[in-house]
Amino acid sequence: MPSSLSFRAPSLALLVTEPLRALLETCAAGLGQPDAVQGDGHPVIVYPGLGAGSMTTAQLRGHLKACGFAVYDWELGVNRGPEGHFDDWLGVLVERVRAVHARHGRKVSLVGWSLGGVYARELAKLCPECVRQVVTLATPHKAIHDANHAGTLYRMLGGDTSQLTPELLDRLGRRPPVPVTSIYSESDGLVCWQGCLEEPAPDAENVAVDASHLGMPSHPQVLRIVADRLAQREGRWRPYARQRRTLRPRSTAPSRSRK
Template sequence: MPSSLGFRAPPLALLATEPLRAVLEFCAVRWNQPAVVAGDGHPVVVYPGLGAGSMTTAPLRAHLKTCGYDVYDWELGVNTGPEGRFDDWLAALAARVREIHARHERKVSLVGWSLGGVYAREIAKHCPECVRQVVTLATPHKAIGDGNHAGTLYRLMGGSLAQLTPALLQRLGQRPPVPVTSIYSESDGVVCWQGCLERPGPDAENVAVHASHLGMPTHPDVLGIVADRLAQPEGRWRPYARRRGLRSRPTGSSRSRK
């Protein structure tokens, strides 16, 4: 079904391949370990996707810890979507980021997968003074309405899309005032990849990978790209440059814009 912005959910045939592809990608990381990037130890919070919890992002968090970051799980269990009024619930997530920022006396990087990336982006808008950068994995911030299959899962889990007013959808599509990297896959079977694209700029970029939606937080290329992005010196953000051996590519061409 097309969304109000013209985005379309991926074909059902592609959606059907997601579980098998995710398993293969999880196995691939065992043989193709991402390179360890020397991080500076700053705090990082990782947010899971809809219907996912800490186990699904464990490989990503483990790799970032190996790289030297002080990594935090979001610590709210399975992501079943916002509880109660969205902005009130979001304020509680932002309060935890402020707490981590105060504890370390350093800005916090936020990494979010799918719906978790929406949280990361909105938290950065709430407290930009506490956030170093945002990295999203297959987050359709411009196609939250009908341009994906996640809405069906959300409804099956008992959630309601009543809060997705036109004003809120417009707000979700706006980028936060911090450096942003959007990692996406054109073979994503769950969300419309065009809806994941950020308008490239001095501190915003899109990086394509060959991955399933479900396999994003375990894919070796994704793990390597996230670690690379977090390793940039604070205040000196630069666009991603592909390292040898990665199959991903940065995008800023007209083909990648919607």
């Protein structure tokens, strides 16, 4: 795995195509929905990316609900970054995880997109007894400070980067003590995909998709992978086995019977 010094931000060519690619991916999602899997009803909290809110993860949450999971939005509106001291602010999110855990009497899976994935990882470190697994979408946990184009948006939203000390950056790069799936795209136009990669471990994996950064929460392939990961039996986590078909085809052509 490359060192943080070798990370590079995506090209400007990829960056400028992000909105159009995300729109096309959202339209494609309407043409073929991923197959529903049989969930076990355990609770799932979904965290949006920087500058995004509940609407941006609605399609992901809707699919997971259709699969039978008890799905929760993070319920803090638009993600403008941590408010105040990072660890104090995380404490508010920890209480939310503990409350959902107590309500269901079951461990909670955390799904985070981009910066939301950073939250999910840190929450799993703070209350691992409440967390079943973490799934991140385009989360550059090893390239938070640079090698991405999200820093400009973060500063525009009033984010304070002074807290990103070497000690905190090192902490953010360490994986939580629960099973982790990192979904990433080499054509990501906002963040360095190499910075999204987890270190090899028996309960950690990296799953590649061909998606834009902005389109991740609505991309049919991503929806299917997330649901597949959450549908595993608790305590029986296994690496993702890629399947050939990711969409239900909508064909109107009559089938030919074989003689």
